[in-house]
Each structure stands twice: as C-alpha cells, then as structure tokens.
Amino acid sequence: MTIEVRLADVSRSIKKKKCARKTRRFPYYSVSFPLQRLYMSCLDVFKGIGTVPTSTDVQKLCSILDGMKAEDVGLSKNLQFFKTTSIAEVTPKVVCTTIYQSENFSLCIFFLPANAVIPLHNHPGMTVFSKLLLGKVHIKAYDLVTDDNSNNDSLSPSQFRLASLKADGVYTAPCDTSVLYPTSGGNIHAFTAITPCAILDVMGPPYSKKDGRDCSYYKEIPFDALPHERAVMTEEKSEQCWLEEIEAPKEAEMEGIEYMGPQIIEARSL
Numbered sequence: 214m215t216i217e218v219r220l221a222d223v224s225r226s227i228k229k230k231k232c233a234r235k236t237r238r239f240p241y242y243s244v245s246f247p248l249q250r251l252y253m254s255c256l257d258v259f260k261g262i263g264t265v266p267t268s269t270d271v272q273k274l275c276s277i278l279d280g281m282k283a284e285d286v287g288l289s290k291n292l293q294f295f296k297t298t299s300i301a302e303v304t305p306k307v308v309c310t311t312i313y314q315s316e317n318f319s320l321c322i323f324f325l326p327a328n329a330v331i332p333l334h335n336h337p338g339m340t341v342f343s344k345l346l347l348g349k350v351h352i353k354a355y356d357l358v359t360d361d362n363s364n365n366d367s368l369s370p371s372q373f374r375l376a377s378l379k380a381d382g383v384y385t386a387p388c389d390t391s392v393l394y395p396t397s398g399g400n401i402h403a404f405t406a407i408t409p410c411a412i413l414d415v416m417g418p419p420y421s422k423k424d425g426r427d428c429s430y431y432k433e434i435p436f437d438a439l440p441h442e443r444a445v446m447t448e449e450k451s452e453q454c455w456l457e458e459i460e461a462p463k464e465a466e467m468e469g470i471e472y473m474g475p476q477i478i479e480a481r482s483l
C-alpha cells in the first residue's frame with residue numbers, strides 16, 4: 214500500500230468524522246469543544262511578535278493540549294496509516310496540515326510514517342507547544358549556548374555554534390505536551406518516527422520569512438571535533454555539540470494536505 218493511499222485514508226476518515234458531527238449538530242460554537250478551547254486560549258496568549266507566554270499562560274495551554282485526543286482533530290489510531298509499522302520508501306515523506314494560521318499563531322498537525330525524519334531545525338523567536346497525539350517518536354533537542362563564558366563565537370568559525378542537549382528520548386502517546394521557547398527548552402529539535410505518528414503543534418508566532426522567522430536546518434558535529442580549549446564547560450561535554458547551519462535536507466520536504474477535521478469557528482464569527 215502506498216503512502217498516498219494511507220494518507221487518503223487519513224483524509225477520508227477526517228472528512229467522515231466531520232460529516233458525522235454535522236449531522237448530529239455538534240455544538241461547534243461551544244468552548245467545551247477542545248480544539249475551539251485551544252484556539253480561544255491561543256487568541257488570549259499570543260499577541261504577536263515578541264510574545265513569550267507567561268508560566269500561567271503555558272499552564273493554561275498545556276492543560277488543554279494534555280487532555281486532547283486524536284479524535285479531537287478527527288483522527289483515530291484505527292486508521293491504516295497508524296497501523297503500518299514498516300515503510301518501503303527510502304525517505305518516507307512527512308505530511309502536514311494546517312488547522313488554523315494567523316499572524317500571531319498557527320495550529321498544525323504533522324504526520325510521520327514509520328522511520329520518517331523531521332531534521333534538526335530551529336524556531337526563531339517562537340514558542341512551540343508539541344502534543345504527540347498518536348504513535349511513538351524519538352525527539353532530540355538543543356539550545357544554543359549563549360553564556361558569555363563559553364566564548365562561543367570566538368572558539369570556532371562562525372558557522373559553528375555550541376549547543377547544549379536538552380532532550381534525547383522516546384515519547385509514546387498519550388504523553389504530556391512539550392514546550393520550547395525562543396532561547397530555551399530545546400528550540401532546535403529533530404523528530405524520528407519509531408511508529409507512524411501524529412503531532413499537533415501550536416506555534417506562536419508562526420514561521421514567517423518576511424518577518425525574519427525562516428526555518429534553518431543544522432548538522433551535529435561532535436564537541437571534540439572543533440577547538441574548544443577556552444570553553445568554560447557548564448555541562449558534561451557529552452551533552453554538548455557544535456551545530457552547523459546547512460541547506461534544507463531532502464527529508465525536510467513536506468507534503469501539505471487539507472485539514473478536514475472539526476473546524477474552528479473564528480472569533481469574529483462568534
């Protein structure tokens with residue numbers, strides 16, 4: 214079975230769920246609908262460029278996301294896409310769908326077939342909430358070391374940046390939401406799907422090339438591969454490496470599909 218067939222299966226199922234809700238006159242306008250509640254809270258929290266949510270706001274969004282299930286965005290673990298554990302393709306393709314996007318925030322779902330990779334990439338000036346809805350995924354995340362004592366830029370050519378490991382583990386749904394911030398929490402991360410996965414991302418603000426928030430990709434270089442004599446180590450060197458910015462790798466290419474799950478009612482319509 215091809216990846217396209219499995220994704221068509223995803224879309225069909227989402228569409229079916231949507232129709233079912235319509236015929237039952239599901240109360241979309243109610244804020245008790247989790248996706249609508251998430252949207253309304255995001256409106257409150259993300260006020261544009263420079264917004265970094267307070268800890269209260271982070272708790273508010275996490276409490277909604279932690280409770281969200283695949284069904285809340287029209288997905289089910291019974292879809293053929295999520296049952297397939299091995300993929301014949303050399304580079305299984307990641308698919309994404311956008312539930313909502315404004316200048317202040319976006320809600321997206323990423324579908325990763327087994328063995329698919331979202332390569333190491335950053336989120337400039339952004340706060341990102343990631344909720345694994347289905348599947349099992351390995352996440353590796355770094356923050357750039359900005360401590361003056363590290364003399365980051367003077368120790369190596371400028372294209373290499375010292376980075377500190379913040380996460381390196383396997384996550385299995387259902388699990389809590391992970392949060393990254395502009396300069397902490399693992400702003401530069403990579404995903405490798407162990408089984409087919411669906412990840413719901415809340416990004417505030419979203420990527421925007423015109424506003425200087427384009428996505429950059431990185432290659433890891435072992436710590437000992439570059440000079441570092443004067444570095445003041447704040448952590449075990451096994452938890453540090455150099456990151457070299459690279460052109461977007463082939464694995465970074467994603468296919469977009471239309472979101473056909475439960476629809477958000479925009480605030481101006483309420």
Ligand SMILES: [Fe+2]
Binds near residue numbers: 334
């Ligand atoms: Fe990301």
